[in-house]
Amino acid sequence: MAYWNKSCSNTIILLIFVLLQACDSVELDPIPEDGVILAFGDSLTVGVGTEKAKSYPAVLSVLSGREVMNAGVSGEVTANGVKRLEAILENSRVDLLILLEGGNDILGNKNPAQIKRNMAQMVAQAQRYNIDVVLVGVPEKKLFSSVAPLYKELAEEYNLVFEAELIGDLLRQPKYKSDSIHFNEEGYRVMAETLHQLLVDSGAL
Numbered sequence: 001m002a003y004w005n006k007s008c009s010n011t012i013i014l015l016i017f018v019l020l021q022a023c024d025s026v027e028l029d030p031i032p033e034d035g036v037i038l039a040f041g042d043s044l045t046v047g048v049g050t051e052k053a054k055s056y057p058a059v060l061s062v063l064s065g066r067e068v069m070n071a072g073v074s075g076e077v078t079a080n081g082v083k084r085l086e087a088i089l090e091n092s093r094v095d096l097l098i099l100l101e102g103g104n105d106i107l108g109n110k111n112p113a114q115i116k117r118n119m120a121q122m123v124a125q126a127q128r129y130n131i132d133v134v135l136v137g138v139p140e141k142k143l144f145s146s147v148a149p150l151y152k153e154l155a156e157e158y159n160l161v162f163e164a165e166l167i168g169d170l171l172r173q174p175k176y177k178s179d180s181i182h183f184n185e186e187g188y189r190v191m192a193e194t195l196h197q198l199l200v201d202s203g204a205l
Helices: 002-024 056-064 078-091 103-107 112-128 149-158 166-171 185-201
Strands: 036-041 067-072 096-100 132-136 161-163
Touching (some): 036 056, 056 067, 078 112, 096 112, 103 112, 132 149, 132 185, 149 161, 161 185, 166 185
Parallel strands (some): 036 067, 132 161
16 A cells, blocks of 8 residues: 555656646747748848758748748847847738847857847847747857857746757757858758747647
């Protein structure tokens, strides 16, 4: 009987843990079939290193069956992204924002606190329009580094669906790269497939 009680207790603890994890997960609103996903960012969104038709937004559009607007600008820093995003949101229908910015700030050794403030402004802009945000993290400027802490902080503070390791994982594998900071066709396909699965798992698709 003592063994049964211990086993039963362990099962209950495990079930509570699973339920708590489920409660903590962030769900996205379903994107209608005629919905629009805004892929906003820098050169990794543009698709530098391959042709635009093979960029991650283009591939994601095929995978999701939704329009994916490629709003990438090569070399953009977050201070400029804040201004540009507001204009897009004012003038376009958007159901979901995939936000991938900050890489150029990190490469340029910008203050992480300022990067975070700029990113927070962009998230807040989208949320004012009741647009769900998927945040994609960028690694620190260190060899084999993991995602910069500011992205995890933003995801927690704004309760965002967050992809933490995708960019760093791809950057550590030469077979996915066209140069030191950009991907090739296969790299962008992996990006699209990973983000598509994230949208499925989060309830958007």
